[in-house]
């Protein structure tokens with residue numbers, strides 16, 4: 001049973017920040033973690049980027065606010081941040097697995113950006129798909 005105090009605290013959590021889509025300087029996106037190799041269940045999160053902000057910023061914001069979402073990346077000297085691991089699952093060159101970046105646009109078209117998480121600038125309501133895949 002929830003005490004009234006706990007209940008109102010829980011309500012505050014629902015009503016305060018964390019639902020950022022309302023503010024006009026925030027570009028709402030969702031992040032979907034999918035797995036084409038093992039068909040593990042999909043995970044969906046919502047976050048936002050600032051005006052013309054990069055995807056990596058939205059991913060950091062999500063990681064800071066949601067203990068259920070974690071990622072790691074390395075710094076490539078030429079292309080910048082390379083996503084190496086999501087929610088504890090890492091790509092592996094021996095197994096030829098990696099985290100692929102896909103984006104489902106509001107018109108339902110899925111694109112495969114020709115840049116990584118440090119260069120992609122999401123549009124409002126982009127569904128970012130981080131898909132564990134083989135190459």
Ligand code: B12
Pocket residue numbers: 076078079080081082083084093098099100101102112113114115116117119135
């Ligand atoms: C092979 C390859 C890959 C392989 C690399 C693994 C491997 N062991 O082979 C895999 C399939 C993993 C891959 C993934 C991606 N790649 Co790639 N890849 C290439 C390719 C064809 C050759 C790279 C290479 O072997 N160079 C020779 C070696 C000796 O040099 P190297 O510096 O050690 O190469 C490393 C880097 O290129 C790095 N790398 C590869 N791709 C990417 C992408 C990003 C964003 C980063 C930071 C690093 C990186 O991995 C290589 C091996 O360690 C190049 C195009 C080209 N012809 O150069 C594209 C290329 C580098 N990739 C590109 C892209 C966009 C991606 C993805 C973002 C695609 C996607 N939408 O998912 C993802 C990365 C997502 C993530 N996890 O962050 C772009 C980068 C452009 C940019 N300015 O960001 C390129 C230039 C192709 C293009 N579309 O124009 N890629």
Ligand SMILES: *[C@@H]1O[C@H](CO)[C@@H](O)[C@H](O)[C@H]1NC(C)=O
Pocket residue numbers: 032034041042129
């Ligand atoms: C998981 O996401 C992928 C890629 O968007 C989709 O094709 C698949 O149908 C989804 N699976 C489930 C169970 O929703």
Ligand SMILES: *[C@@H]1O[C@H](CO)[C@@H](O)[C@H](O)[C@H]1NC(C)=O
Pocket residue numbers: 106107108
């Ligand atoms: C995209 O797909 C969803 C779910 O299938 C559907 O409800 C929506 O109308 C589609 N949007 C467009 C622009 O086709």
